[in-house]
Amino acid sequence: MPTLYHAPHSRSTSILVLIEEMGLSDRIDVIDVTVARANGHGGPDPRNPHPEGKVPYLTDGADHVRERGAIIAYLTDQFPEAGFGRPVGHPQRGAFLSWLFYYQGVMEPVLVLDWAKLEHPVLHATFRNLDAVFARLSEALDGQPYLLGDDYSAVDLLLSSPFQWLPEAMPKQPALRAWIARCADRPALKAVMERQRAGLPV
Structure with missing residues (x-):
């Protein structure tokens, strides 16, 4: 087990x-x-x-x-x-994996750097900045409630999770705040x- x-x-x-x-x-x-x-x-x-x-x-x-x-x-x-x-063969398999890797490789480092107030052009060139991360999430959520469409998935759970712990990092964009609230309202x-x-x- x-x-x-x-x-x-x-x-x-x-x-x-x-x-x-x-x-x-x-x-x-x-x-x-x-x-x-x-x-x-x-x-x-x-x-x-x-x-x-x-x-x-x-x-x-x-x-x-x-x-x-x-x-x-x-x-x-x-x-x-x-x-x-999204299992192997699913038409959204690539999108699913991309969000998982985006979180680990971009979003979490950017959130940590912002929280630590660390600034350097190399960091922004490598990881982007918080505005770029929020813009990417907003683009993905345009016209749909979750990152992969109409249904909540594990990528929504992962990418919304920091805002349950770091409310000070909460984005100002209404669409992002609504998505975070939907994810936070899950019974699980x-x-x-x-x-x-x-x-x-x-």
């Missing part, structure tokens, strides 16, 4: 939400571990096999997957019947967040 190593109130929460959305709670073990936090608290957990002590980390037999985009692709490919990915997200607030088992 696949095992997810998770730290509450961290990036790995979005993978818990995906598991909830896909109805996989009884098919994936979740082990809570500690991680080093930005405020200096916490630290590596010997129970966590991630080579850098990070989360999320998914193991499946002898195989292992790190990075949220990769874990999302792995789980949605393993369980295509849940309908949250509310259920996971409520369990974490209450300190209940995931």
Whole structure:
């Protein structure tokens, strides 16, 4: 059975939400571990096999997957019947993978750089800036409620997730704010967040 190593109130929460959305709670073990936090608290957990002590980390037999985009692709490919990915052969397979890689390679670095107030022409040339990221999202959402069309998918979950944690990064564009609100209103997200607030088992 696949095992997810998770730290509450961290990036790995979005993978818990995906598991909830896909109805996989009884098919994936979740082990809570500690991680080093930005405020200096916490630290590596010997129970966590991630080579850098990070989360999320998914193991499946002898195989292992790190990075949220990769874990999302792995789980949605393993369980295509849940309908949250775009399997091989689907006409939106390329778009689905592109959004996952865009998040990991562009959007999250840009958000972190903006939060840290770091500015340099090389950073903007490599990663773009926040305005460019918001423009790309706005373009994708023009005339449709979600990034891939009428239906919510795992890419909406991933790309909207930072704004659940960094409300100060919330875009001003009404269409983006409405999309973020739609994603935040999902019952799976509310259920996971409520369990974490209450300190209940995931």
